Amino acid sequence: MLNFYQQLATALQQGSVVLATVVKVQGSVPREVGAMMLFRSDGSSIGTIGGGAGEASIIEHARHVLATGEKQGVDIDLSGNLEHTKQGICGGRMHVWLERWQGESALALANEIVVSLQAGQDRVLIMPFASARSPYLSTPSSLLATPDDPAFITPLLHPPTLLIVGAGHVAVPLAHMAHLIDFRVVVQDDRPEFANHQRFSDATVLAQPIAPAVATLNTGALLYVALVTRGYQHDLAALRVLLPRSPHYIGMIGSQKRVKTVLQALQQEGIPDMAPSLLTAQLERIYAPIGLNLGALTPAEIAVSICAELIAVYRGGNGRSLSGSLAATPLSME
Structure with missing residues (x-):
């Protein structure tokens, strides 16, 4: 809009x-x-x-x-x-x-x-x-x-904000595609050689650690988060800061093993000023691994699968093929 x-x-x-x-x-x-x-x-x-x-x-x-x-x-x-x-x-x-x-x-x-x-x-x-x-x-x-x-x-309607944590290979096409579907895009990474406007012309770029970056976000905006970081330690750091804000959506890239490691660590260590029951509820809301199952392999394909999931969450879709209902219905050729 x-x-x-x-x-x-x-x-x-x-x-x-x-x-x-x-x-x-x-x-x-x-x-x-x-x-x-x-x-x-x-x-x-x-x-x-x-x-x-x-x-x-x-x-x-x-x-x-x-x-x-x-x-x-x-x-x-x-x-x-x-x-x-x-x-x-x-x-x-x-x-x-x-x-x-x-x-x-x-x-x-x-x-x-x-x-x-x-x-x-x-x-x-x-x-x-x-x-x-x-x-x-x-x-x-x-x-x-x-x-x-x-x-x-x-x-x-104020556009929803997509915070992309991590400015690597997936983040570049993801930021561009998210801009096309009317998200306000913010990219965070503590590496200026990755987090810069030359790579992310459609986004607000925060080349700083995650905690001060999150503090700059508009608290009134509908917040979506895509964790596409370079390692699980960065996932942990981001989630410790983001979970207390209760984002509308959090998705995390990575293998099943990486996802399990991150979630178990947070469950065991806890987050200050966050009740264990609330933490558990928030962890259960994380979309991990992130994206719809499209068989995506390349960074651009992975970005498409993530944006498809963002749209499904935002619009209330189910992510299934539109042809399913028609395929199950006999067509009259009269």
Whole structure:
């Protein structure tokens, strides 16, 4: 989300844009309510509302909105069959709201959104449907939309933070991929030759020991941790600092033997000011070895498996193949 609004602000510096937002869905559709896509005057775009013929239709409407400034709602019917549909056959319907953003006021709003997201502030973006009203920011406690003043309301969710402990070979593709799936990425390693911005251009880099690095993290952010260190001693040091913070997710790379050694050591030694029962509960929550079982071997493949697990935890998925349910269902060819 943060990355999208940063790109919106950049695009507005270059001219007018049209923001397409999915505001209502019914049935099976490719994107969720709140999904956004940005159209520039040069014909380029950022983001997606699902691709295919449905998105192509939205592009045509966006050209009209860009030229006229008239807000517009567009229904995309994805419930057709192969012979008759022109918009796709996902099985559902989408209502997409199109609105032109332009000028200094729009740029100021985009920048304000970016600042709010970076600061973790509790804000919502309100997009009134009335033609004479412009989008604006508000707080959840002071929403102004009423039945007489309908609007689409988008919560501005602070991106989850992924702390990557260890800046070795796996960390490089992991940091890049995690950035692509909208995590705020922080990389920690006490070796400056590994932990530097040349290797991690998409991340905040902390070239220092783990304890002071963790102390700098935003306590209000949803924290995910990937331990991809160079040895189990570094896993132990990191877990002693991180477990009392109760991260939403902790995953640890390594063999079954390494994982067992680390967990047993923590259980036996304990952590100061942490009750044994709480420590046990926290240890049981660690994903170790980290990642989904994809048969990954290379650093990039391992990074994919870790990001797949991050998405599953964040979105509440089960990590199983999507083809499973369809494969078990006989298909009618009539």
